[in-house]
Amino acid sequence: MRPATNGNESETRRQLRRIYTTLLAAFGPQGWWPARIRLEVILGAILTQNTAWKNAALAVRRLRQAGMLNHEKLSSASLSKLESLIRPAGFFRQKARTIRNFLRYLETSHGGSLRAMFSTPGEKVRRELLALKGLGPETADAILLYAGGKTFFVADAYSRRVLARHDLWKPTATYSEAQQVLHEHLPGSHALFNEFHALLVEAGKRYCKREVPRCEACPLEPFLNHRHVARPDHKGFAFAKPPAVSGVSGRVGPTLKRMELSHHLG
Ligand code: SF4
Structure with missing residues (x-):
């Protein structure tokens, strides 16, 4: 499928670099x-599917306190015990079954070894994960990237919203279309993917709200091609007269020199 990008390759890459370095300077x-x-x-x-991270973190903490952060113990626990421990994460029945599905897959396909699983080519593991009930592309990719x-x-x-508003793709771009643009234009570094995704989530939470973005306070405001103006009915964006795109020097300055991962985007 053709990516829904609006610019040529080098401009897309430059835009991604500006966004990445600015967010890293702003948020660390x-x-x-x-x-x-x-x-x-x-x-x-x-556990973080369809819930805030703090709820998922509480469920993980309960699993740890119960001595369940262990493949064998988790696999042998009763479904009701697992459900009870992860209850704070919401959708606990469904999530307990998803955890079970994953553990069964790990056992049957990789002998219960995460080392073996992650030694397998990523595309193959991704296909296998996506075949499990309860695992969509976002969860599968989070597992592949972060674990x-x-x-x-x-x-x-969050990533799709922030970058769509900066014209990296159309607002209607699907998960796979957006991912394809990022994979085509970013260097293949898991450390960069890790940090960039986390920064985009932070930008989305702090400023790039779904209904009414707070562009005036956001570090990415200088890179907007159009000034986004929230409509009074809060149903979306209207676009006012495009301002000139300004540089980043006044906002980030020497901090950029300290950025650990900036060189990936060269
Ligand atoms: S809040 Fe505005 S400036 Fe910030 S990322 Fe969203 S659209 Fe861009």
Whole structure:
């Protein structure tokens, strides 16, 4: 499928670099994923589906306190015990079954070894994960990127919204269309994908709200091709007269020199 991008390759890459370096300067490294072991990342990725991270984190903490952050113990626990432990994450029955599905897959396809699973080519593992009930592309890619160090960008709703508003793709772009643009224009570095995704989520949470974005306070405001103006009915954007696109020097300055990952985007 052809990506829904609006610019040529070099301009797209430049735009991504500007956005990345500006967000990193503004917010600093995000330190994702907040987990101690890979199984914890995977459980967190499942538990955070359709809920705020704080709820998922509470469920993970309960699993840890119960000594369940272990493949064998999780697999042998009763479904009702698992449901009870992860209850704070919401949709706990469905999520308990998804965790079970994943553990069964890990056992049958990779002998219960995450090391074996992540030694398998990423595309193959992704296809296998997507075949499991309860795992969509966002969760599968979060597992692959954050637990496996595989280069799959998590093109979630935050990433798609922020970058669509900066004309990287159309607002109607699908998950796979957005991911394809990112994969084509970013260097294949899992560290970069990790940090960039986390920064886009932060921008989405702080400023790029779904209904009414707070562009006037957002560090990405200088890169808007059109000034976004929220309509009074809050149903979407209207576009006022396009302003000149300004540079980033006044906002980020020497901080850019300290950016750990900027060189990836050269
Ligand atoms: S809030 Fe405005 S400036 Fe910030 S990312 Fe969203 S559209 Fe861009």
